[in-house]
Amino acid sequence: MWFRRDLRLGDNPALNHAVQTAQQVIAIYIHDPEAETPWSPGAASRWWLHHSLNKLDESLRAIDGKLLIKRGNSLSILQQLIAETGASLVTWNRLYEPATIARDSQIKKSLREEGVEVHSDNSTLLFEPWTIQTKQQTPFKVFTPFWRACQLQLAQLPSPLPAPASVTSSTSMIKSMLIDELELLPSINWYSGFEQRWIPGEQAALQQLQHFIHKPVDNYSEQRDRPAILGTSSLSPHLHFGEISPRQIVTATLMAELSGAARQSADVFIKEVGWREFAYHLLYHFPHTTEQPLDARFNYFPWQENKKLLKAWQRGNTGVPLVDAGMRELWHMGWMHNRVRMIVASFLTKNLRMHWLHGARWFWDTLVDADLASNTLGWQWTAGCGADAAPYFRVFNPVLQSERFDPDATYIRKWVPEIAALSNKWIVSPWTAPEAELTRAGITLGKQYPLPVVDLASSREAALEAYSTIKAVEKS
Numbered sequence: 001m002w003f004r005r006d007l008r009l010g011d012n013p014a015l016n017h018a019v020q021t022a023q024q025v026i027a028i029y030i031h032d033p034e035a036e037t038p039w040s041p042g043a044a045s046r047w048w049l050h051h052s053l054n055k056l057d058e059s060l061r062a063i064d065g066k067l068l069i070k071r072g073n074s075l076s077i078l079q080q081l082i083a084e085t086g087a088s089l090v091t092w093n094r095l096y097e098p099a100t101i102a103r104d105s106q107i108k109k110s111l112r113e114e115g116v117e118v119h120s121d122n123s124t125l126l127f128e129p130w131t132i133q134t135k136q137q138t139p140f141k142v143f144t145p146f147w148r149a150c151q152l153q154l155a156q157l158p159s160p161l162p163a164p165a166s167v168t169s170s171t172s173m174i175k176s177m178l179i180d181e182l183e184l185l186p187s188i189n190w191y192s193g194f195e196q197r198w199i200p201g202e203q204a205a206l207q208q209l210q211h212f213i214h215k216p217v218d219n220y221s222e223q224r225d226r227p228a229i230l231g232t233s234s235l236s237p238h239l240h241f242g243e244i245s246p247r248q249i250v251t252a253t254l255m256a257e258l259s260g261a262a263r264q265s266a267d268v269f270i271k272e273v274g275w276r277e278f279a280y281h282l283l284y285h286f287p288h289t290t291e292q293p294l295d296a297r298f299n300y301f302p303w304q305e306n307k308k309l310l311k312a313w314q315r316g317n318t319g320v321p322l323v324d325a326g327m328r329e330l331w332h333m334g335w336m337h338n339r340v341r342m343i344v345a346s347f348l349t350k351n352l353r354m355h356w357l358h359g360a361r362w363f364w365d366t367l368v369d370a371d372l373a374s375n376t377l378g379w380q381w382t383a384g385c386g387a388d389a390a391p392y393f394r395v396f397n398p399v400l401q402s403e404r405f406d407p408d409a410t411y412i413r414k415w416v417p418e419i420a421a422l423s424n425k426w427i428v429s430p431w432t433a434p435e436a437e438l439t440r441a442g443i444t445l446g447k448q449y450p451l452p453v454v455d456l457a458s459s460r461e462a463a464l465e466a467y468s469t470i471k472a473v474e475k476s
């Protein structure tokens with residue numbers, strides 16, 4: 001059983017198949033980041049992976065198994081292991097990124113040619129990308145009809161599989177690396193905030209799901225847009241590493257709904273899991289979108305390059321409090337609230353007019369839930385160049401967004417404490433505060449906290465102007 005991003009025992013079809021079919025099962029994880037270049041796991045993801053592998057090994061040991069750890073080319077390592085053990089079947093759960101599809105297809109072909117049976121399953125998605133189609137049998141590019149088509153099949157979703165009671169194997173003679181030897185943990189310890197916020201692993205994922213569906217989900221529709229409140233499930237990194245399956249989430253949520261949770265909120269939550277499905281659908285059918293805009297007009301968009309501005313954005317020093325709060329939350333926690341992700345992405349691609357890939361790459365390195373499908377969708381959607389995109393002329397105004405979604409500025413005060421003494425009225429846009437208010441709060445702009453790196457109104461106008469140049473491209 002070749003574990004990849006399905007680091008769990010429950011509802012794991014490939015593991016289940018191996019256990020049911022074979023007398024002995026060898027569980028292996030192969031660290032092969034080169035195969036995923038240029039999107040091999042970023043620093044925050046590697047932190048999560050280190051802990052998740054340890055948790056999986058513990059769970060396997062509790063049922064008489066053990067996780068073998070290897071590093072290198074996946075095909076060569078599987079071939080060596082087969083030669084060493086005489087294994088006759090290799091099972092895995094499918095991945096859907098362009099690079100992993102190419103690698104896995106090659107491995108499947110080579111092993112079969114060598115007479116080894118290969119069995120792959122779906123454990124990552126509710127519905128595989130090729131099973132949901134428009135009436136014209138084409139892929140969807142708009143979320144609402146896509147989700148409607150999925151909903152028709154939700155009732156037939158198979159129940160999640162139980163975890164195996166034991167994994168019989170005799171792997172003591174096979175050489176394994178230690179997880180520590182993979183050196184996944186970043187060399188600088190900037191992740192102490194991650195340790196406070198997150199517990200990787202299957203058990204923690206299941207506990208988080210139970211916690212969420214037994215109360216917070218009732219208020220999900222009202223609270224999911226409030227960054228100061230933990231009103232969303234926080235399941236995204238668990239989902240990315242396959243510590244929990246979307247099928248387990250949807251089934252448990254529907255059962256909680258039957259036993260009395262607020263129906264509308266549960267549906268809204270399941271619909272968000274649907275956005276993840278949509279992201280995979282798009283990535284599978286339009287694999288070039290990891291680097292190229294889905295809307296080809298944006299190949300001609302006059303993006304700007306400015307290292308200083310990019311750094312100010314990355315470090316949360318733009319002088320726009322809500323943007324800075326989000327970027328600092330990301331750096332310290334390896335995660336950012338969804339609403340704030342949209343706001344910081346809009347600020348980078350519209351107010352600063354920098355290419356969305358700069359943002360996607362920074363998120364890739366710093367998010368514990370960095371996921372190629374969801375990240376690509378999120379960035380292209382916000383930049384206005386993807387499927388079902390927010391129109392380019394919709395520029396999020398960080399000041400209005402603060403007033404609406406962080407009305408008492410709790411989120412800003414938490415992450416931008418140097419301006420915490422400003423009143424709610426001025427903290428959202430300190431550059432508009434009267435001199436007396438700044439003096440009262442002990443703030444000199446440009447000293448404790450920067451002046452805004454751009455003027456929000458004129459940069460918005462400049463972005464719209466730039467957009468008009470590619471509208472002309474479409475016509476010509």
Ligand code: FAD
Binds near residue numbers: 232235237273275370
């Ligand atoms: P909940 O609100 O509890 O939602 C439940 C689950 O639904 C999430 O765990 C996630 O798997 C899925 N989901 C929710 N919203 C979205 C969405 N808009 N797109 C796709 N799936 C969604 N999500 C990632 O998992 N990885 C990323 O790398 C990522 N990058 C993003 C980049 C940008 C610019 C934007 C705007 C969004 C991005 N998202 C990404 C989507 C979203 O922000 C996160 O999934 C969400 O914040 C995770 O928190 P949660 O688990 O509490 O979500």
